[in-house]
Amino acid sequence: MDLQDQLKNLFPDHTPSKENIEEVNQPNYWLQDSPILCKYEKRKGKPVTILDGYTGADADFKKLTKDLKSLLSVGGSYKNDIIIIQGDYRDKIMAFLKENGFTVKRVGG
Template identity: 35%
Template sequence: MSKKNSRLVFSTDSGKHCPKCEFSIDNCQCKNNTVADSDGIVRISRETKGRKGKGVSIISGIALNDDGLKKIAKKLKQQCGCGGSVKNFAIEMQTDQRDKLKAALEKDGYKVKLAGS
């Protein structure tokens, strides 16, 4: 006898559904409320691993959801004149201007430390 699965995966009305909250993918409740763990200190580190020697600045420790991180990333990209993205609750900026990033985040009221070399 087969066990019947009661979770909704797809609906012709709203398309695909999230496996956790069972809302449609566009209205997913769990993705908007997920926040990274933070100790209150924002850290800016420099990383070159896997990028063919090109350095990026990784900003981590901001306790916001994905949408909030994207807003901050957009503001920082405009101020530094560079590209960037949000991945795994961290902002990756395609620049080595860590002092400029630190000043911009401190202006917004964050406690910032430069991590690494």
């Protein structure tokens, strides 16, 4: 018995709406006209990927950072309008951002 069957047993009169399901599948970020700069640095001998130039609100930074960290299964943070991801994941990050409608510019090698 899977989760859907258990929920139908608990709530027989409930019918799930398709609107709620579509909203969960598509994360909405605030898109901007200027490109996000994706660059690679070494800090204290460790590689990091830095995303600079995103001008969204703090909630947008938090959501985008969380989605990138969970996509790549790595650590990271955001502060001072910069998103820092541990490791060199420029290609994967740029592909993810392009899929979600951002324009991305690669800086450096």
